[in-house]
Amino acid sequence: MRVEPAAGRVRTVSLLADHPGAPSAARRTARLALHEWGLGHLADDVELCVSELVGNAVLHAKGVRGERAVVLGLRCSVRWLIVEVSDQDPTPPTLPAAQLPLSDSGRGLFIVRALADATWWAPRDQGGKSVLCRFDFDPLDVS
Numbered sequence: 001m002r003v004e005p006a007a008g009r010v011r012t013v014s015l016l017a018d019h020p021g022a023p024s025a026a027r028r029t030a031r032l033a034l035h036e037w038g039l040g041h042l043a044d045d046v047e048l049c050v051s052e053l054v055g056n057a058v059l060h061a062k063g064v065r066g067e068r069a070v071v072l073g074l075r076c077s078v079r080w081l082i083v084e085v086s087d088q089d090p091t092p093p094t095l096p097a098a099q100l101p102l103s104d105s106g107r108g109l110f111i112v113r114a115l116a117d118a119t120w121w122a123p124r125d126q127g128g129k130s131v132l133c134r135f136d137f138d139p140l141d142v143s
Contacts, residue, residue, distance in 0.1 A: 009033070012073045013025065016067070016068065026070075030072070031043050042135055049112045053108070054070055056131070058070060069088065083116075087129065089128060116135055
């Protein structure tokens with residue numbers, strides 16, 4: 001059965017970085033949204049990327065004063081799904097080169113780069129940064 005793509009759909013969840021359930025809540029949010037949008041075939045890869053990106057954001061949030069928040073955003077267009085994880089730490093991520101062997105750090109972003117069609121980061125106007133990845137799809141294959 002073919003389903004029309006979920007273009008224009010957005011899902012956002014704010015999580016407290018200090019809460020031990022933050023990564024699992026982010027994974028559940030992503031999986032539920034993808035199934036609701038008819039993009040269940042992307043759920044495993046997206047969930048793993050969300051887990052890695054949120055894990056990194058939680059780790060880096062420890063150096064930020066005050067309430068430490070991590071925001072997961074999912075945006076769907078006709079051509080792609082964009083996953084965005086934002087935190088309040090302005091330090092740019094180190095996006096690893098696509099070669100092995102890897103050092104002790106950077107493995108999570110290496111996984112994200114391997115699974116997603118594109119990976120990048122951007123500073124946020126209100127401080128902090130966002131790390132994003134994009135999953136391309138053919139709307140005719142959405143099921």
